Amino acid sequence: xxxxxxxxxxxxxxxxxxxxxxxxxxxxxxxxxxxxxxxxxxxxxxxxxxxxxxxxxxxxxxxxxxxxxxxxxxxxxxxxxxxxxxxxxxxxxxxxxxxxxxxxxxxxxxxxxxxxxxxxxxxxxxxxxxxxxxxxxxxxxxxxxxxxxxxx
Amino acid sequence: xxxxxxxxxxxxxxxxxxxxxxxxxxxxxxxxxxxxxxxxxxxxxxxxxxxxxxxxxxxxxxxxxxxxxxxxxxxxxxxxxxxxxxxxxxxxxxxxxxxxxxxxxxxxxxxxxxxxxxxxxxxxxxxxxxxxxxxxxxxxxxxxxxxxxxxxxxxxxxxxxxxxxxxxxxxxxxxxxxxxxxxxxxxxxxxxxxxxxxxxxxxxxxxxxxxxxxxxxxxxxxxxxxxxxxxxxxxxxxxxxxxxxxxxxxxxxxxxxxxxxxxxxxxxxxxxxxxx
Numbered sequence: 001x002x003x004x005x006x007x008x009x010x011x012x013x014x015x016x017x018x019x020x021x022x023x024x025x026x027x028x029x030x031x032x033x034x035x036x037x038x039x040x041x042x043x044x045x046x047x048x049x050x051x052x053x054x055x056x057x058x059x060x061x062x063x064x065x066x067x068x069x070x071x072x073x074x075x076x077x078x079x080x081x082x083x084x085x086x087x088x089x090x091x092x093x094x095x096x097x098x099x100x101x102x103x104x105x106x107x108x109x110x111x112x113x114x115x116x117x118x119x120x121x122x123x124x125x126x127x128x129x130x131x132x133x134x135x136x137x138x139x140x141x142x143x144x145x146x147x148x149x150x151x152x
Numbered sequence: 153x154x155x156x157x158x159x160x161x162x163x164x165x166x167x168x169x170x171x172x173x174x175x176x177x178x179x180x181x182x183x184x185x186x187x188x189x190x191x192x193x194x195x196x197x198x199x200x201x202x203x204x205x206x207x208x209x210x211x212x213x214x215x216x217x218x219x220x221x222x223x224x225x226x227x228x229x230x231x232x233x234x235x236x237x238x239x240x241x242x243x244x245x246x247x248x249x250x251x252x253x254x255x256x257x258x259x260x261x262x263x264x265x266x267x268x269x270x271x272x273x274x275x276x277x278x279x280x281x282x283x284x285x286x287x288x289x290x291x292x293x294x295x296x297x298x299x300x301x302x303x304x305x306x307x308x309x310x311x312x313x314x315x316x317x318x319x320x321x322x323x324x325x326x327x328x329x330x331x332x333x334x335x336x337x338x339x340x341x342x343x344x345x346x347x348x349x350x351x352x353x354x355x356x357x358x359x360x361x362x363x364x365x366x367x368x369x370x371x372x373x374x375x376x377x378x379x380x381x382x383x384x385x386x387x388x389x390x391x392x393x394x395x396x397x398x399x400x401x402x403x404x405x406x407x408x409x410x411x412x413x414x415x416x417x418x419x420x421x422x423x424x425x426x427x428x
Contacts, residue, residue, distance in 0.1 A: 001156065018156035018197075021184070041185040042251055054224065054253040060184040061254070062177070064156050065199065107249065129248025 003067035007032075008076025016063040023047045025063035026073060034074035034102035038131070045130030048103035049073055055110040057129070074102040077109065085109055088147035089140070096134030104130045108144050117148055154187070154194050158202040162311070165198060166285045170307035172196035178220050179255040181247065182263055206312070208232060213317040219310070223252040223270075236315065238323040238344065239273045245327050245335065246270070258310050264296050267337045267361040269327065271296070275358040275366045276342050277315040284311040296365045321346045321354070324421040328413060330404075337361040338405040341417040345425055350380050357389075359417075362399040362410050369396065386422035390415040 004013045007030060016025055023040075026032040026049065038046035040059050047058040050072040077083065085108050088094075095101050104127060111118060111126035118126060123144045132140060155172075159165040168174060174196040177183055186192045206218035208229050215232060223243045226232050233240050246269050247255060260270040261281065271292070273279070279292035286308060295310075297303045304310075321344045329335035340360035346353045355376055359367040372392050379385055399410035 019153050021188075040188060042181055042247070045248070045250060048250060051253075055250050056253050057181075057250045059188075060179075060181050060251075062156065062180070062184070062197075062199075064158075065177075065180075065201070110249070126249060129250040 001064050001067075003064055005066045005068060006070040008072055008079060018062075018064055020063045021059055022049070022061040022063050022066055022071075023058040025066075026058060026071070032073040032075050036099060036102065038099070038103075042129075043131065044100070045103040045107065046100050048106045048130065050106055050110060053110070053113070055107045055129070072106070072109075074105055077105070082109075084150070085112070085143075085147045089143045092139050092143040092146055094135060094139040094143035096132075100130060100132045100134075104132065104140060108147065111144070112148055118144070120145075154197045156197050156199065158199040160202045160204075162203065162284050165200065165203065165309065166307045168196065168198050169309060174198050176200050176259075176262065176309060179222060179259050181251050181255040182259065200309075210235075213319070214314050215317070216312055216314050217257055218312040219258055220256060221258070222254060222256050223247075224249075226257070227252065235317050236277070238318070238321075238325055238342070239270075239277065239315070241323075241325050242269050242273050242327075242342070258313060261292060261295070261310060261313065262302065264298070264300050264302055264365065266299055266363060266365050267340070268366070269337065269340065269360065272340060272342055272358050272360040272366045274313065274315065275368050276344050276356045277318060280314040281310045282312040282314070283308050289314075293366070293368070298364045318344050318346075318356075322425050324424045326417055326420065327360075328417070336404065339399070339410050339413045339417065341421060343421045343425065345381070347381055350382075352376055352379055352381055352385075357393075359393070359397065359414065361404075362397050362414060367397060369393075372396075381425075383422055386418055390418035393418055 001018055002015050023035060023037055026035045035058055036046040038044035042057040042060050048055050049058045052070050085105050107127050107130050123141050157168050159168055172195050175183055175194040177197050178200045201220055205220050208221060209216045223246060257270045260268045274292040280289050281292050281295055282289055295302050324343045327337045327340040329338055337360050339362055342358045344356040355373050357373055394415045397414050399407045401407045
């Protein structure tokens with residue numbers, strides 16, 4: 001089935017299998033390797049993308065459902081130079097193995113777009129769909145606060 | 153390997169549903185996991201998002217939540233948040249932001265899980281479902297036939313649901329699980345109570361995850377109307393529910409643990425309701 005959608009600001013057209021997940025399609029066919037498979041059941045958030053302005057688990061979306069929609073992955077944020085959040089994660093050492101990081105950054109992006117100055121509690125709630133097994137989260141929360149304040 | 157359809161009218165959707173061994177896809181947060189785990193293997197997946205998305209509307213004391221409305225849509229609706237604070241509390245404990253951005257209340261009812269958090273809310277808020285294409289309106293608890301089973305004809309589907317506002321009620325809701333986010337209830341309890349001074353005017357009590365579907369005993373509720381809101385009364389209630397509820401052991405908890413929690417949550421509800 002042919003789908004047309006906007007990926008990272010650009011129009012894309014692709015023939016996808018009906019049973020393919022958006023996760024596999026974006027990662028394997030579109031080569032958006034920031035989109036990672038962790039659990040495959042919506043628990044870990046490693047496959048988080050931004051779909052029409054909202055963070056969603058791409059393992060729970062069919063590729064065909066992207067038709068007519070707007071999708072952002074971390075690659076897109078890099079391309080347009082929107083690296084404020086990434087820079088904050090690096091600055092605060094909120095990255096260890098890095099596997100969960102793209103998902104965290106996409107959730108952080110949606111959180112800060114909606115709420116530019118979140119409290120610690122709001123940060124925890126905004127990121128509760130993303131799991132990290134290395135950092136203990138303290139540095140991640142610091143990074144989000146750092147990104148929110150817009151410090152360089 | 154299923155085929156995918158995205159019909160644009162109620163009739164098209166209904167015909168597809170009657171013709172194939174199918175599952176409806178709206179949010180997909182349960183469907184995608186179950187298909188991947190091969191728990192279910194439908195021949196056809198019908199995406200309901202091809203139907204025009206209607207707005208959430210209010211009519212007097214009722215809210216109408218149409219097909220394809222997500223939990224996030226509800227949480228973004230100020231009027232809903234003002235008028236249904238208990239349901240807001242329940243929704244905030246469902247999944248994670250990513251899940252709430254996709255998952256739908258109607259999907260939760262469609263799953264008919266005994267642990268269905270929103271399903272529990274519909275038992276407390278006089279929930280009705282509008283069924284298409286027959287245009288029937290039925291009480292949601294009468295739709296539920298057991299875990300994962302709905303009393304619907306092959307061509308029928310839930311098109312919208314209606315909840316009734318509970319003005320002047322105090323509420324208590326607790327979902328017991330192993331962590332905060334992404335939690336499936338081990339047991340949950342929702343209590344709504346309306347008092348006239350110290351006297352109980354109305355009470356609604358629903359337990360989740362302790363039976364084949366949400367558990368509510370109208371006769372026990374009716375039995376306490378007109379009585380004084382007191383610790384003693386809630387101790388009596390705790391005993392009554394303890395006697396009558398027979399949960400099962402599953403991956404999340406043992407039957408014995410659940411049974412103790414049936415009692416303890418009821419006592420806890422007294423202290424919480426008494427506070428506010």
